[in-house]
Amino acid sequence: MVVRVAQYTLDVVDLDLMAGFWAAALGYAVDAGGDGSAKLHPPDDRVGAPTVWLQGSGTPKHGKNRLHLDVVADGDPADEVSRLIGLGARPADVGQRSDEGFTVLADPEGNEFCVLHSSPHRR
Template sequence: MVVRMAQCTVDVEDVDLMVAFWSAALGYEIEQGDDGSAKLWPPGQPSAMAPTVWLQGSGTTKRGKNRLHLDLVADGDPQAEVRRLIGLGARHVDVGQSGTEQFTVLADPEGNEFCVLDAAPTR
């Protein structure tokens, strides 16, 4: 028996800000929780291949580098997607890249790092 990833939970300072960013970034649907949290669902029927994202208010500001981050892949041109995400509120982050990487490191409006891959991972 094995487990599968069903959800990625992110502690955030401003749930509304992060819901606006991540729902637009991922194209996910929003389900507001009674406790001020929000769950973001892939559009249409949930799938084991597309986990949900749960944004829960932590009341604290992020400090330091993430120990876990999302790697995202664009449906089309990765650099066009990077520009779109920056337009939504993301920003470039320098984590010591050499410039030859096949991904772009960004941070969401609260500073949580994530990457936009040039291509989907392969074996």
């Protein structure tokens, strides 16, 4: 037996801001709960894609993430980085050299994630 990633959970301070950002970034639909949380669902054509659970937290993020998302663009990675910055992401420095195969960004609340320049899947 093995496990698979089914959902990514993120503590957030501003639920509306973060739901809007991640829904637009991933192309997911938002199902807001009445309890300060929201679940983001992938489109039906992305079979097996994990959901994202945003749970309200009264405390902001501190320090570098110990776990983060790696995302891959459907098109040109540089265009995707620009699009994400337009949505509210910002470049982040976590000690990368800038010659790696990814670009590090942070979401509006400072959670780092990487835009991969190519798919990480085996070929």
